[in-house]
Amino acid sequence: MSGVLIVGAGFAGLAAAQTLRRAGMSPVILLEAGSHVGGRARTLRLDRGLALEMGATWIHGLELGGGEGPNPVLRAAQRAQLLGARPRLSVWEDSHFLVQGASGLLTQEQAACIMHSIAAFEEGLDAAGGAEEGATLGDVLQAAWDKLSSGQKVAQHADLARRVWAWRESLQRAIDGTDCSGDLSATAAARYAAAVQNTNAPIPGGFQAVAEAMAEGLDVRLHRRVTGLDWGAEGGACATCEDGSRHAAAAAIVTVSLGVLKAQHETLFQPGLPARTRKAMAQLRMGTVDKLFLEFYDAEDSALDREDGAAPAAAPDLGNGADVVTYALLWDPASTASADSALPDWARGVFSIGFGGAEVKQGAQEPGASPRPVGVVWLAGEAARAVEAASDEEVLGTLRAVFRAFPGAVLPAGASWRRVRLHRSAWGSDPLFRGSYSYPGPSAAADAGAVLGEALTPPGVARPTLVLAGEACAVEYFGTTHGAMRSGEAAAAKLLSSL
Incomplete structure (x- = not known):
């Protein structure tokens, strides 16, 4: 046999x-289980x-650390003429901080408390690099909170500080894609922050377009879900494959998500993966992050919904497609969602609602037409996992109730709850992914991702026949598309040296 099989047509x-x-x-030959290339870049x-980024949204870091040069996703986008020589970076817009149940403006003292609380959180993140071995990001942030709450800067607004801290976390x-900050290794969080360098660039035409450009000229076979691999x-x-087809080659590169690996490795691989590989896999975690999009169509006077937070006089005008409005929701930590029968438990996981950000791509409009508010x-x-189990009607009803809980939040001019469509991701329950992106758990060795991506040689065989690849195999760049690309390139190099 000759050639290489690749399972998965994502970036890796x-x-x-x-x-x-x-x-x-x-x-x-690339065997892709889904209907499109790009994986979680959808x-x-x-x-x-109108286009919506259901998954990957930004190129994280235009230059890689350690003198590694430009981000490979950036290079791929520029080769495909999807980005120019100087990509436009995302600027994190200032949020409008809203207190649950309050409609008035914040006082100067309250604004100062918010600034102090966020600054203290950022200091906690910066301290992650000096954390002790085995410490979690949650440990570091708890120490930062203890320092803030015992000081005088927020003493007069302790309740507000707790709300801001919960929002920022x-x-x-x-x-990070985590259930809680205590689930992420502090040193891994520090490595990621240093590597990304806080520069983020969206793809104007959509992130999936980069993958589609990369796939040109390749032998990609869609709807080929691999159910077994004899290596x-x-x-x-x-x-x-699930359709009964069989495909053979000299070696295979498997790029399915960490969530799929964890759930299916015992039945997917024959022989089973080595103990060293399984140990590294167990040290890594798969998180779930989802997006809910509200597409307001055939816009009408939002005064029809004034009782639900749409106040026309104060509504932001997003008609030119340039404005970005983000509401940061400061929930009352002493209350529970069950106190309001209209709110399920997951509602308090809604920490912000934005209009006009990089997740939404507005195409060229006809003369006189305005982009739809989204x-x-x-x-x-x-x-995120809870909302995936809810119906569209339940989700829309809950979001409408969230607006009522925060009277300061208003819909964009012309938007109405009577004309809205819901679009949403469901990465956690999608059997092709079983999660959004990976991260090292508290006990993860620094090289866990690298171990997961080692070339594997079966017993009695003289050369490697299997390599795992994907963003979970990236040590510094876990959870990113460029980490996936680097992992895929490395996997190919390992096989080329032995075939």
């Missing part, structure tokens, strides 16, 4: 295929040029 699989093809390897394309969990034969590897809500961890 596509990068591996490109690397093999440039080296002259043939054949290189752009939902709607009518009138919810945001951090959406960034123990002397001749190489043989994959069996809101986006991020949810992480337990709240």
Whole structure:
């Protein structure tokens, strides 16, 4: 047998295929279980040029640390003419902080408390790099909170400080994909922050377009869900697909998500994965982060819904597509969702509601037409998994109730709850992914990702026939598309040196 099988046509699989093809390897076959390339980079394309980033949204870090050069996703986007030489970076817009049940403006003292609380949180993040071995990000942040709450800067507004801290931690969990900050290794969090360097660039045409450009000229076979991979034969590897088809090659690169690996590795691989690989896999975690999009169509006078927070006189005008409005929701930590029968438990996981951000792509409009207002809500961890089980009607009803709980939040001009469509991701319950992105757990060794991506040689065989790849195999760049690309390139190089 000759050539290489690649399971999965996300960024890791596509990068591996490109690397093999440039080296002259043939054949290189990508078996993709889904209906599109890109994996968790999924752009939902709607009518009138509207597109929504259901998954990956930003290139994280234009330059990689350690002199590694430009981000490989940036290079791929520029080669495809999806980005120019100087990409426009996302600027995190200042949020409008809203207190549950309050409609008035914040006082100067309250605003100062918010600033002090956020600054203390950021100091806690910065301290993660000096944490003791085995410490979690939660440990570091708890120490930062203890320092803040025992001082005088927020003494007069302790309740507000707790609300702000809870909001900022919810945001951090959406960034990291964790159920709680105590589930993430502090040193891993520090490595990631240093590598990304806080520069983020969206893709104007949608992130999936980068993957589609990378797939051009490659042998990608969609709707080929691999249910078994025999990698123990002397001749190489043989994959069996759900449709009964079989595909053989000299070796295989498997790029399925960590969530799928954890759930299916015992039945997927024959022989089973080595103990060293399984140990590394167990040290890594798979988080769930979802987005809810509110598409307000055929806009009408939002005065129809004035009782639900739409106040036309104060409503932000997003008609030019340039404004960004984000509401940061400061829930009362002493109350519970059960206190309001209209709110399920997951509602308190809604920490912000934004309009006009990078997650929404507005195409060219006809003369005289305005872009449709679109809101986006991020949810992480337990709240994300809970909302995946809720119906569209339940989700819309809950979000409407959240607006009532925060009277200061108003819909964009012309938007109405009477004309809204819900679009949402469900990465945790999707059997092709079983989560959004990975992160090292508290007990993870620093090289757990690298161990997961080692070339594997079956017993009695003289050369490697299997390599795992994907963002979970990236040591510094876990949870990112460029981490997936680097992992795919490395996996291909490992096989090229032995085939």
